[in-house]
Amino acid sequence: MRTSISRWENGHQTPDEHSRQVLRRLYNLTNAELGFTGRSSLIVGDETAELAARLASTARVDSVLIGVFDQQTHALRLQDRTFGAATLLDQMSAHIRRIQGHLDHSMTPGVRIGLARVLADAGALAGWQALDAGAAKRAWKHFKRARNAALEAGSPILLAHAIGEQAYALLEVGDPHRALDAIQHAKSLGSHPPLLTAWLAAAEGEFAAASGNTTDALRAFDRAQQSLPTDTADEALPFLSLNDAHLTRWRGSALARLGNAEAIVDLTRAMETIDQGPFVRALTGLHADLAIAHAVAGDRDQARAHIREARFLAAQIGSQRLLRRIDRILLPGTTGQGL
Incomplete structure (x- = not known):
């Protein structure tokens, strides 16, 4: 099969009708979209039958x-x-x-x-x-x-969440200002439930910190804390896991990004209270943030310890995003990250 695919890609051979049918179903694309030319009556008939079958299947949903x-x-x-x-x-x-x-x-x-x-x-x-x-x-x-x-x-709620998540792609490519704009747009979509309001405010705080604005970041996290409901288990928002421990971790991460000395206090408190079992990615990020905070404070040994733990966990879960973040940590007395 590998040989056939290679020959198709290089233009040395054209897939037969059976292979075309497999490819159409696999990629949910038409013959024309897949670049297959020379539409015979057989192909048209097959596509008509496929459409009829798909419509019938979906009618059972x-x-x-x-x-x-x-x-x-x-x-x-x-x-x-x-x-x-x-x-x-x-x-x-x-x-x-x-x-x-x-x-x-x-x-x-x-x-x-x-x-x-x-x-x-x-x-x-x-x-x-x-x-x-x-x-x-x-x-x-x-x-x-x-x-x-x-x-x-x-759904304004689902739209606000999707925009908020997409804003992290902007942050990842180094554009925190447009990420902030996106969050502002998400907030303006309507009156959101308290848990989503808190989540959007915390994201705003992180993006403000990434933009180097300490005052706006701290104000945003204050708003997030004020909006956070007592009962954070909202069945209507299964995509959000945010409680006091996670919000403290989030605030500490933003403070670490800003080089603020309070970061170690927040992050240490979060380490003591967060449910580490099911939230391995959050735990990985927490160790990375503590490494950054201790490095800024000049504590090389603590920074190295958290770097090792963060790298170990990031490798387990395959987080390239966190591994890149870990690799950018500057230890005291060095010009580049190292153990």
């Missing part, structure tokens, strides 16, 4: 199946928090293609809205996973899909 898709998204989210994104990228992409395929072939308004809501959540999660794995272009496409799905679903 109901609220129960939409709920199953939603549960599958959340199951992938829980695995992502513990094991990282690297091992889930293909599985997540297949999950999204399945939902997108049904959405593309549904004509029932209620079903379309339900599928769009699930796709908005799944797309934002896939975007975050791709960003963490170092696939920035793929992440951007997933975020775009999530935003479009949220618009079709008519």
Whole structure:
């Protein structure tokens, strides 16, 4: 099969009709989109039959199946928090293609809205996973899909979350100012639930810190703390995990980015209170932030200890984003990161 694919890519051979059918179903594209020319009546007939089959299959989608898709998204989210994104990228992409395929072939308004809501959540999660794995272009496409799905679903909440997640792609490419603009837009979309309001404010604080604005960053985190509800378990917002411990970690991370001495206090408190079992990526970032904070404070030994732990955990979960961050840490008395 590898040889056949190579010959197709090099133009030495054209896929036969059986192979074309496999490729059409695999990529959810037409013959024309795949670059297959010379449309025979057989190909047209096959595509007509395929469309009829897809329409019939999607006609069986109901609220129960939409709920199953939603549960599958959340199951992938829980695995992502513990094991990282690297091992889930293909599985997540297949999950999204399945939902997108049904959405593309549904004509029932209620079903379309339900599928769009699930796709908005799944797309934002896939975007975050791709960003963490170092696939920035793929992440951007997933975020775009999530935003479009949220618009079709008519959900300002899902749209604000998708925009907030996409803003991290801007931060990753070194554009915190546009990330701030994106968060401001997300905040303006409506009156959001307290948990989402707190999450958006904390993201605003992180982006302000990345822009070097200490005052705006601290004010944003104060607003996040004020908005954070007592009960942070909101079934309507399964994509948000934010409580006092996580918010303290988030604030400490921003302070570490600013070189603020208070960072060590917040990060140490977060280390003592955060649930480390299911949140391995958060724990990895916490060690990286503590390494940065101790390095700024001139404590080389503590910084090195946290660098080693952060690198060990980042390798486990395959987080290229965090590994790059760790590699940029400057230890006291050196001109480049090193152990």
